[in-house]
């Protein structure tokens with residue numbers, strides 16, 4: 001069975017995850033659920049981390065960003081090579097390496113504006129006047145293809161954007177692969193941002209959308225108050241009491257007025273917003289603030305579930321969670337308590353997908369599908385006008401043909 005590698009570095013920017021999977025097609029050409037083999041995570045080198053954080057804040061400058069694109073490619077290649085070395089695999093043993101790249105920035109689509117684009121207007125006005133979405137993912141695929149000597153598929157969002165889709169979240173196709181032969185199933189990924197999806201055999205009934213914050217505000221508060229990257233297992237939040245006034249104000253965030261499909265980015269719930277809320281509620285104890293921010297994520301998720309998934313009428317009995325937030329026990333408890341009766345919260349371990357690696361497995365699966373020209377967006381879930389093939393393919397040096405006789409320097 002073909003091997004594929006998936007890589008991911010999400011909005012939490014907590015490291016690069018790499019997974020090795022086995023994946024294949026059914027006789028009708030459709031992609032079968034992959035088998036997870038192994039995964040690892042590497043840290044971002046400190047000096048590179050500083051540059052990416054500066055790029056998030058738009059203070060890096062385009063010349064430095066140009067080099068950073070190649071540098072990030074080298075970091076992604078490093079993560080892939082570590083996993084390949086561990087399993088004694090060479091580039092030519094791999095079907096594909098799939099990764100999206102590090103998102104630096106994104107602008108969501110403006111659906112009303114896009115609908116007004118008149119036939120015959122110059123194309124560029126789609127992006128200057130008519131609210132088409134855009135985004136930037138870095139980690140140059142030419143670098144990854146050369147350093148790993150494997151085919152690479154990357155930057156999955158732009159095709160969806162040009163089709164008027166949100167381009168984020170991107171979990172829906174993987175969920176379709178996993179659940180199309182089972183009962184309709186809802187999934188949840190809690191990274192920096194949280195997103196929710198419902199998958200079933202009928203792709204026209206699927207949904208995918210960002211719920212709001214995942215860990216992003218919790219991490220920011222932990223850094224400020226305790227000098228730590230995150231609230232390990234939700235221990236700090238467990239000691240606090242939810243402050244209803246602060247929670248109510250958080251739930252007034254303009255993001256929640258956006259209809260689905262919708263996507264958030266760390267800027268929506270980023271440093272500036274978090275800092276202003278922490279300042280305003282500085283009379284509360286640190287534990288109470290952490291409890292309230294954790295409840296905020298749980299409310300954002302469960303309200304979105306009730307608002308957008310329950311009305312589909314699909315008989316959903318499970319919400320299968322993934323992402324680093326699954327390790328936050330206080331958050332998981334708060335989500336479970338707030339879900340409608342009869343819906344069970346489970347970790348993606350139950351489907352053989354380690355929660356911290358689901359996104360990387362997803363990217364490997366999309367890349368494998370793209371290499372075979374399989375439509376791998378879900379138009380009705382993400383707002384795209386039709387099916388497309390997500391990503392850009394770069395081929396590795398070992399596949400270079402020099403003449404018809406292949407790889408001979410002199411005929």
Ligand SMILES: Nc1ncnc2c1ncn2[C@@H]1O[C@H](COP(=O)(O)OP(=O)(O)O)[C@@H](O)[C@H]1O
Nearest residue numbers: 010011012191192215230232233323324325327
């Ligand atoms: N043991 C843990 N307890 C609580 N939170 C955790 C734990 N491990 C990871 N996390 C949270 O998960 C986040 C990383 O999740 P991840 O799924 O990698 O997000 P992203 O896709 O945005 O990179 C961390 O920033 C942290 O907030």
Ligand SMILES: [Mg+2]
Nearest residue numbers: 010012014015
């Ligand atoms: Mg991560």
